[in-house]
Amino acid sequence: MRLVNPVVRGFAPDPSVIRVGDWYYLATSSFEWFPSIPLYRSRNLADWEPAGAVDTAAPGRSLLGVPDSAGIWAPALSHSDGVFWVVYSIVRSLGTRHFDLETYLCTAADVGGPWSEPVRLPGHGFDPSLLHHEGRHYLLNLQNDSRVGGRRFDGIVLTELDVPLTGGVPDVDRVRAVGPTRLLIQRDELVEGPKITVKDSWFYLLLAQGGTGVEHGVLVARSRSLTGPYDVDDVPLLTSRDDPAVPLQKAGHGELVQAPSGEWYLTHLAARPLQTPAGPRNTLGRETAVQRVVWTDGWPRLAQGGWHPETEVEVPDVAAARLDPAGVAGRDPGLDKLDQRRLDQRKLDQPGGLDVAPAWPWSTLREPAGDWVEHVPGRPDTLRLRGRLSAESLWQQSLLAQRLTEHRAEVEVTVDAEPTTFTQSAGLMLWYGTASYYQLHVTWAEPEGEPQAGQQWQGGRGRRVLVLVHGHPDGARVLDTVDLDGGPVRLRAQIDGATASLWSAGGGGPWAQVGPDVDFSELSDDFGPSLRFTGAFVGISVVDLVDGAFTADFSDWALRHRSAMPGG
Structure with a gap:
C-alpha cells in the first residue's frame, strides 16, 4: 500500500x-x-x-x-x-x-x-x-x-x-x-x-x-x-x-x-x-x-x-x-481504556461536537482546560467559557483551539454573549501566537460617535458590537466594528490558502463579511521577527480583564477541511 x-x-x-x-x-x-x-x-x-x-x-x-x-x-x-x-x-x-x-x-x-x-x-x-x-x-x-x-x-x-x-x-x-x-x-x-x-x-x-x-x-x-x-x-x-x-x-x-x-x-x-x-x-x-x-x-x-x-x-x-x-x-x-477515550473524542470533529473538559483534538494554551470551561446545564452540545486574560497574555487565557490540517478550511460557531464593558468579549479566534492572530469578538463599545472614555459605567449607555482585531508584532489594530442586535450571533471564518475572510449572521439574517479579506499567511512559522515553531489554530475564546467572571456560551461548532491534492 x-x-x-x-x-x-x-x-x-x-x-x-x-x-x-x-x-x-x-x-x-x-x-x-x-x-x-x-x-x-x-x-x-x-x-x-x-x-x-x-x-x-x-x-x-x-x-x-x-x-x-x-x-x-x-x-x-x-x-x-x-x-x-x-x-x-x-x-x-x-x-x-x-x-x-x-x-x-x-x-x-x-x-x-x-x-x-x-x-x-x-x-x-x-x-x-x-x-x-x-x-x-x-x-x-x-x-x-x-x-x-x-x-x-x-x-x-x-x-x-x-x-x-x-x-x-x-x-x-x-x-x-x-x-x-x-x-x-x-x-x-x-x-x-x-x-x-x-x-x-x-x-x-x-x-x-x-x-x-x-x-x-x-x-x-x-x-x-x-x-x-x-x-x-x-x-x-x-x-x-x-x-x-x-x-x-x-x-x-x-x-x-x-x-x-x-x-x-x-x-x-x-x-x-x-x-x-x-x-x-x-x-x-x-x-x-x-x-x-x-x-x-x-x-x-x-x-x-x-x-x-x-x-x-x-x-x-x-x-x-x-x-x-x-x-x-x-x-x-x-488500549481498551484508550480506545474508549478516542471514541468519545471523535465526536468533537462533528458539527455541534463541543465537549466539556476537552481533550483531543481540542488544545489549550500553557495549562489544561480547567474550571473556566463547563457544559451548559440541559444543553449538552453547548459550552460555557469564563473569561480570563487577553489574547496577548502569556498566562491564563480562556482559549479552546483546534489545529488546522489543510490550507483550505471553514469554521463556524454560534456565540451567545452579553458584555457590558469593553473589558469583556467573546467569539472566534484565528490563532498563531500572542502577536499574530485575528480575533472576531462580541464586545461593548461607547455610543456611536463618542470617544473611548469609559462611558460603560454611565448606566445603560453604549452598544453591543462585533469587533475584528488584527494582532501583529507591531501592535494590534481594529479592522472593523459592526453593530449587533440582541441574541446569539453566528460567526464564520473561511480560509483559502494565504487569505481568510470573516463573517457574521445574527437573528436568522444572511451572512455578512466583517472587515476586509485578511492575510492568513501571517499566522505562520515564517512571519515576523521572532523564532516560530508551531502552526495555525482556530478556536473560541472569552476575555474578562476585570474579575474573570464574565461568561459566554458556544454551540454548533463545525470545522471542515478541504484537501486540494495528495500531500498538498
Missing part, C-alpha cells in the same frame, strides 16, 4: 517513532500547548490515530509564562524493560543564549498512561533522547555553550544514566547520571536532535542539520563504538534545501524504525508552504512524514534515491488500527 505524506497533518513537528510488537508509536512536540506531548499509534505507518498524551509532562501541569513557541521541545520516545519512556526539554526563554531549560523523563507501563510525574535529568541543551543498549541507559543531548561568545549548538554529548529496578520495573525516581559526560561529535554547522540506532554492530547517529527552516536536513554519522569517534556520511540522508520546488520543504529531524518485515523507515518533519508575494509561508506549521529507507554500503539511503522526501511512499500492506472499545485479545495493555 502507499501512504500519503504528511501522515500526521498540521502542527506535528519533531516526530519520534518506535515500534513495540505490531504497533508503531509516535510522539511530537507540543511547545506551549496542552495536551502536552501528543502521542499517536499506527499498524501500517500510513494511518495514524491519537493515542493520548503525556499529560504529566509539565511539572504542576503548568507552562504559564513561557513565550510563544517555547515550552516542550522535541520529545524522544523509547521502550525498554516493558516500559515506555519519554525525555524532553522545557524551554523557558526563547532567542536568548541560555534557553533557561530543564530536561525531564516520564515513563508509563502503556502508552495510554498513566504517565509518571516528571523526573529531572541533566540538561546540557534541548533535544534529548535515550538509548537503551545491553541493559544500560544513555542520555544524548545537544550541548549549549551559553557563555558570551559561546555557540548555542556546540556538539552532541552522551551521559550514562543509572536506573535502579524495583520489582523488575525501572525506578525512575532514583535515576542518576554516572560516569563522565562525553562529547560524541562537534561540527561547524548546526546539528541537533540526536538519535542513535544500533544495526549490525554499528552505532548510527542521526542528526537534525541546518536549523528548522528551509536549510533543514538529516545527517548520519556512524561508529563501531558508542562513544566514537563518529564518521559522517558524505551525503545527507534527507533534505529539500537544494530545491524549492519539492512539495515537502524544511525536511529534517528524523528517526529510523524497522518494520516487522525487516524494512526500514524514516519519520521526519516537513512543511507544505504556501507561495505568497512575501515568499513561502507555512501556516500549517511543521508536520510528520514517513520515507522508506534502504541500506547501501552500510549507510541508510532513501529508497527512491537522492535525498528529497516523497509525498507518496510504499509501506507494508497491514490493516489500519481499529477503534474497538470492547477490546481485542492480545492487544497492548491499557
